[in-house]
Amino acid sequence: MEDKKLTMYHLYKEMLNNYMQSKSEHTLYSAQQFSKEMLEKDMSPEEVVSLHKSVITELVNDPSGELLDSFDLLLEVMIGYGLAHREHLSLRDRQRQLDSELNVAARMQQSLLPNNKIEVEAVDFGVKSVPAGKMSGDYYHYFVDEHGNIGAAVADVIGKGVPAAMCMSMIKYAMDSLPEQRLQPAALLENLNRVVARNIDDDMFITMVYGSYDSKKHQFHFASAGHEPCLYYSADTDDFHELKTKGLVLGVSSKVRYEEYVRDLNPGDFIVLLSDGVTECRINGEFIEMKHIKQIIRKYKHLSAQQMVDQVYSELEKIQEFQLRDDFTLLILRRNV
Amino acid sequence: MQVHTHVEITSEWGIVAARQAGRKLAREVGFGSVDQARITTAISELARNIYLYANKGQIKIEELADAGKRGIKITAVDNGPGIKDVRRVMEDGFTTSGGLGAGLPGVKRLMDEFIIDSELNNGTKISAIKWLR
Ligand SMILES: Nc1ncnc2c1ncn2[C@@H]1O[C@H](COP(=O)(O)OP(=O)(O)OP(=O)(O)O)[C@@H](O)[C@H]1O
Ligand SMILES: [Mg+2]
Secondary structure: HHHHHHHHHHHHHHHHHHHHHOOHHHHHHHHHHHHHHHHHHOOOOHHHHHHHHHHHHHHOOOOOOOHHHHHHHHHHHHHHHHHHHHHHHEEEEHHHHHHHHHHHHHHHHHHHOOOOOOOOOOEEEEEEOOOOOOOOOEEEEEOOOOOOOEEEEEEOOOOOOHHHHHHHHOOOOOOOHOOOOOOHHHHHHHHHHHHHHHHHOOOOEEEEEEEEOOOOOOOEEEEEOOOEEEEEEEOOOEEEEEEEEOOOOOOOOOOOOOOEEEEOOOOOEEEEEEEEHHHHHHOOEEEHHHHHHHHHHOOOOOOOOOHHHHHHHHHHHOOOOOOOOOOOEEEEEEEEE | OOOEEEEEOHHHHHHHHHHHHHHHHHHHHOOOHHHHHHHHHHHHHHHHHHHHHHEEEOOEEEOOEEEEEEEEEEEEEEEEOOOOOOOHHHOOOOOOOOOOOHHHHHHHHOOOEEEEEOOOOOOOEEEEEEEOO
């Protein structure tokens, strides 16, 4: 402790002496480097003032008493800056700790998502989900049964960050507890809605679209709880259609009925499920137009479903200058043959 | 013989008087100018809190000599409204001054030891010690 002070004292004295003789930029540069060292050694501003005062007292012959006294006032003023500096350090530590806790939580959240690959001859499947922050308020789910039928969902918790993410884990476990309805979109949403209505705060809402693909009949059945409409792409006409649905968001009332819709798919046709992080993507402050999103998707339609969602994401990320405002989820399911 | 001083805090004058007494004793005990200023700032913050939140109270300042160690102890006592949630008040960034490092967490940082004892509707007692190194 004392040693450190002594070294600093000598270094500072030499520097100040140099400066008073040469007034050189070189010495000022050393002073700038020195300040880093002082910060590293946890020297507070008031200690720096005190150091300066004692060094100058020694260096200058007969310094003016008034001038020296003025440093006492400066020292007193610097106490406040020293405190602010200390607080900054402690807040920085706390921030680091929170960050690392959040990283653990984010990894846990990631582990709630399915990670098996869908390998079904009839279907080409891809999904891309990227949180705006560390935790996501978007959720997706998919599963394949032994006949190659697929269930897939995208959900969006209104709200962001940790509360939304915690809510998402409830959705996951609620869905796991409903295995019989996994291929019955409307029934699944009705049951899920009951669980959600019982378990979440009134000011939280979840939108979800659930679809199931019948690999024999090549039909896509779907139902929606207030979610962004899915897109249907027809390979024949090279056109997109928004699949309009009715259905209340999850959690508002425990008795809600959901309507189920169906769409036949021809080879090459695909269905796009998305979250509002895709449609509410902003370019220069303005929402991207649906037309534009369709164009981007169409541009990559020759690729596999997974490459498509990856490419669409990269492109939207680029036009938003790499600043994601909302969680982004895009899922594509295409009929192969 | 150990010195101690009481200063009544009933106005801003009291705050200045407590600072003065604290600085004087700190100097006598042998603290350097940086620590003198720190101790004085701690006294200031405690006295200001008494003045602002309890209207009146006392600051006691005493010299400590314990197993060869020397130091200074400040005790702030009042019978004011007390502090509802001490834990929160001790969090960085909570003060009404908006996280400039001052306030009670600042006092704790300026000193070596810090004890706070507060009962709602019954007053507050805060002691803080700084040891001479
Ligand atoms: N002696 C006291 N009696 C009652 N309440 C107190 C007392 N001292 C502090 N408090 C309460 O604790 C809070 C925090 O005090 P602290 O001194 O840390 O910050 P502050 O006074 O709000 O802001 P500043 O940074 O300007 O000091 C005060 O806002 C007040 O509500
Ligand atoms: Mg205060």
